[in-house]
Every structure is written in C-alpha cells, then in structure tokens.
Amino acid sequence: MKIHTLSTGDEVHRYQKSIIIPFQEDRKVLSTSVLNGGYSEKLKAAFNHDSNPGEGMTCSLRTDSYLNDLKLLAAEIGLDPETVTGISTAASMDNVSIKTVSYDNLTVTAIVTGGVEVNGGRVGDPASYHEAQGKTVMTKEGTINIILNIDADLLPGTLTRALVTCTEAKTAALQELMAGSNYSRGLATGSGTDGTIIIANSQSDLKLTYAGKHSKLGELIGLAVKPAVKEALFLQTGLCPKSQHSMLRRLKRFGITEDSIWNKHCDLGEKALVKPLFIQQLEILDREEELVALTSLYVHLMDQADWELISPGRAAQEGKAIADRIRQKYGLDVEYTYCWQSAEETITGMLENFADLTARITTVCSD
Template identity: 35%
Template sequence: MKLAKFYDGVELHREEKMVYARLVAPHRVLSTCRSCSGGLHDDLQYIYNHQSCEPAGGHMNSRMHILAVDRPEEYKREVASSHNLPFQKCATLGTAANMNNAAICHERFQDLEVVTVCTGGVEGNAGRAGDPASYYEPQEESADERAEKGGGLEPGTINAMIFINRELLPGAMVTAVLTATEAKTAALQELEIPSRYSEGLATGTGTDQIAVASRLGGRAIAFAGKHSKVGELIGRTMHDAVLRTLSLQNGLTPAGQSSSLAHLERFRIDEQEMCQGIGKFLSKDDADLFKKSFSNIIKDPITVAAVAALVHLRDKFVWGILPKSCTAEIMVLYGAQISAAVSGKSQRINDYMQMLSSLQKSLDKQFFLEFVYQAFALGFSEKWADPKSEGCGGAGCGDEEAAITQ
C-alpha cells in the first residue's frame, strides 16, 4: 500500500512486515545496512525497514532474524525478492518493531524538505553508550560461534529512514547521521528511558540502524549539523518520529512517564519490588494500604518531582559534579522532600530531615533504594495520621523514627 509521496522524489509503501521507500529520483544513500549495500552509495533505488521477528515470546531466534544477523546478503535477497524488489539496489534495515507503528514526520523550510520515517522499541535493548557489551566479532570464528553471537542480541531497535530533497555532500551525509543520533538521544532523555545494561539513562538501543537519502542534483549542501537549517529539520523530524513511534510501540509518552517508578526503573525494580521494599518499613495494615494505593501515590506530580530530583542528584554525584562529601546532607534534604510529598504535610519537612538523618546514606544502588523506600514509608505512615500526634516530640514521632530504622 502506498503511504505517501514527497517532493516528487520518494514514495513510501507498507507491505506486510515491511515499510519501504522507492527512490523515484536519484539519491545519495548512507546507511548502516549490513550487506554490501551499506555505507555510501549513489545508485540505490530502494530502502526498506523489515520486521524480521517478534519482539517477545521466544521468537528472537526465528530463521529470518538469524539471517539478518549472520548472513545479511542472503537476508536482503530473500526479503527483496519476496516483495519483487531488485535486491542489488536495496539497502536493508531490520527490526522486531511492528511496521504498523511506524511514524512519519515531514518538515519544510523554504525550498528544503526533510522526511523521517521511524520505528522503535526500547523495552528490552535500550542502552547507554559505553555500557558493558557481549557482542564480539573475532577475526576467525566457527559456525556455532556465529550462531551464538547472532542469537544473543536482545529485541529492541530504533530504525530511521531520513529523506532530504537536496543533495548533501558525502561529509554532510555523515553529519546528518550525527544530528539524527543526537535528536534520538534527546527524545530518550525526555522520556527518561533507562539503560537495560547499567544504572544510567539510555542513549539509544544496542541495535539501532539508520539510512539517510539525499536527492542528487543542484547545489549540494556541505553541512548538516545543528547550526544548519537542514540539521534543524533533521533534528526535529527525528526527535518527533522517535517520540511518536515509541508511543505506538511501547505506550511510552511524556505524561505516562510522570511516575516515581519510571525514575527508579534504572535500578532494576518493578512495582512488586517497590511495594515490598517500602512495606518493610510500614505496619502490615499500612503496607497493604500502600500496595492498594500504589498507582495514585507514585503518579502524584509532587512526589514524582521529589523522586526525580533525588535520582538526578545521585547522577550528579556519580558524574563528579557534586562532591561526595555532601552526599549525606543532600540525600537527607531531598529524601525529606519525598516524605513530605507522600504525606502531603510540607510543614513537617524539618522533622522528616531529622528522622532520615539517622539512616545510612550511600550512592550504592541497594543502600540508595533502601533510603528512598524509607523516605516513602515515613511519609505514608503520616499520610492519615491524627494531626494532634504530629510534631517533633509528639506521640507519633518516636514510633515513626523507630519504624524507619528497624
């Protein structure tokens, strides 16, 4: 099915598990295609993004996925031939994402047009550049080693096809990829996507792919960085396409990420673990009530802001921006913000600071999470408390302090 046509130079089609672009006019193409069509070419006629496997359910070792990883030329030939495309003239991108969730973004400035088509998924394979890796290509390897290497890749890929109606010089094509990559990372940062391989925020996925096509002819553009108009359009369309496709594929939206758990997922916890961690510092009745109220509590904007602040400040310590000698003071101050947000009693923040000051403060993941859990528990234990029992030295103060230090 034909989806759209842009600047009389490119047609977009979707057929079964593939979205492909027919280059009606000659284009220069730079792509991450693993076959001989990868790299820089001026003679390609098609670029396609193909769903080679399912993203979950044990289908990652499907035949087409293994071909895509281990025998890219054979993979390209089979996919292209099944859709009556000349495989010698095709550049290939492969993914587990649903092609019906592809996002198309189009921007103009005077005579300049940029179109970005993006698919994406980040739930299994999001990573931060420099994270520990497992994929290695030695100079010599057996067939068994190649199969094991290909089968070890996790699902989750952001793929982009970018089309520009003006010619870009070869160097500008590379700059366009840089600009698009930064735009993708900006979108992931806005969504607070966690790395699945470290405690950092993701900058992409481990298998991201891209193809940039610029129409040949006329005065060529020499620069596609952030200071250029073509770079601006590439950045905007890539950023918006990533956000749209992740909304469709993974249900990830800015509003949906307004959750305390979304900011703590980087530490490999889920709802059950968070409830159990906080429940340890509550009475049984309060723990049961917290579990029932979990969704409302973690999505409260004031609580989300307090948790996000503390997690981000931890990053500042890890990155060396803040001196670690200030860890205790800052954790107590912002932990008390969490307690006050959960209880809804901001006037108690000084009391919460006093109670939290006796706890262990550390950037270590386990100790950090324990501190956050206790800050939640302290606030929740007072959420429905009788106001007459509040205040430093009041009847409830000693009980709460004992509860969070047990």
C-alpha cells in the same frame, strides 16, 4: 499500500510488514545496514521491516546469518537484494511516524519506527556479545529505525555528518523523555540495535556541504527526527511525557520496582498488608505530582554524583533534605543516615533509604 509521497516524488509504501521506498531516480544513500551498507550511489530502494513473528514470540534468524535474512526478505517483498539496503526491527510498521519539515527549497522527512522499553541502553553499557567469540545474536529486542530523506544533493562527507546529527536528534528525544537504560542506571541514548538509512537527492539543484547543528539542514534534521522518534515510541509502547510522570518510572533504572518496594514493606517487621492492596496504594502515590517532582530531584542528585558534577557529600545532603520533606509530609518519625564517602556508596545508600521511605509512606497511606 502507499502511505506517503516524498518531496522528491519517491513514494513510501507499506507492504507485507515492511516500509519500502523505491527510488524513481538515482539517489545517494548512507546506510548502517549489513545489506549493501555504507555509502552508495547505485541502490534502487530502501526498506524497514518488522521481523516480529508475533506477540510473546522471539525474533530469530531464518537463515545462517542476519545478512542472508535481509537478502531473503528483500526478495520476498519483490526487491533485488543486490540493489537495495534494509533494516529490521520488532516494532510494527503500523506504528510508523512520518514527519516533514521545510525551509525555502529544502525539505527533510524522517520515517521512524521504534521501541526502547526492552532494549534501550546507554552508550558504554555492558555488551551482550563479542563477535570474535563467535556470537552475533542480540539477547533482547527493541530498535529505533530511522529512514531520513533529504531533498538536496549532498557530498558523501555531508551525508556522514547528517548521520551524526540524526543520531544526536534521536538521543535528544530519549533524553527529553527521561528514558532509562535497561543495562545500567544511566539514561538511554538509543537501543542496542538501532539502524539508520539516509537518502539524498542527487538530482537536486540544491547542493549542500554541511549538515551540522549550525546549518539550516542540521536544524531541519533535528526538527524532523526528534518528534518522529517521540511519536514512534508512543505509538509502539505508549512512552510519552504522561507515562513518564511516574515515581516508579523515574526509579526503574536504579532497580527500584513495585516488587522491591513490596519486599521492603515485608521487611519492616510490621503486619504485612495484602499485596494487591499495597500495590494499589503504591500506584496511586506513583502519580502524585509532588512525589514525582521530588523523586525527579532525588534521582538527578544521584546522576550528578555519578557524573562527578557534584560531590557525593553534597548529593547526600540535598537528598536527605528531600527525604525529610517527604517523611514530614506523611508524618513518619523514622530517621535516615546520609553520610557516605564515595559516589557508589552514596548512590547505593540513597537508593536504599528511598526504597524504605517509599514502602513506609505506602503503608501509612494504606491504613
């Protein structure tokens, strides 16, 4: 099924859980794939494949390696494994986002699928495996895959710079959504398995030598990739500004969840509420605009202390002011200590206090 026609004339097809782009003419391709990855001028097609076997089932290799899996897949969808490059994901190809932007005679199209709810991470997070120890299988699924088509002729180095700009655009989209890492308390910069394929039109009369942010090409890459990543994430998992307007989602990367707040409630020494009623009230508070705003400020204080942009003492002082404002709003007479030395102690203490405060205001509102 044809779902789009690129400005180059190449058609984008969805077939057997794959998105396939056969090239009508010679193209320059830069791919992160293990299948004919790197730079090439000899490829005939590119594809993105949904390898998810079904809801609740884990993606697994069908051969002895990921490379051979991609070769097998290419053959199954009617492509020559020797002349194609491809990437795979657990995201559905039905949830693809295609965004095209143009300026003068330059056109850029981003074709994106993605999900970060399970495998979103921040660069530098603890790794899942080390190939030198014979392990090559990721422990979690979730991938942002981008196929970027540029209707201009680029030098190999320019294609490589376009990959950098494309990656920056992806990370900017995640930053604007405040998507958290699943492996640390940081904000996500991507997933652990992201793949990118960049295709340039070597038949074009338009010759470009730079793809950085100062160039019009760099601007168009950002304008295509950023909204495409956001839309793909929304289509796949519902991630969007509305879903992120949540106290709990801002706290998730710090380990504060419905269950941890419930446990705090049980530890208060008071008569425990019925858990479903407690959670129901917590869900109401979770979307309360003032609480979401104050939680966001509180979280950012911890981030800034973590990044050494403000001192732990200042983070604690301003955090106490936010906690006091919430405490007074709900008529709580409990007092919290905000006096620690290191950034790590400050963040741990601020989280402990905020979890306790959230449990208390939920209890008060449940009465």
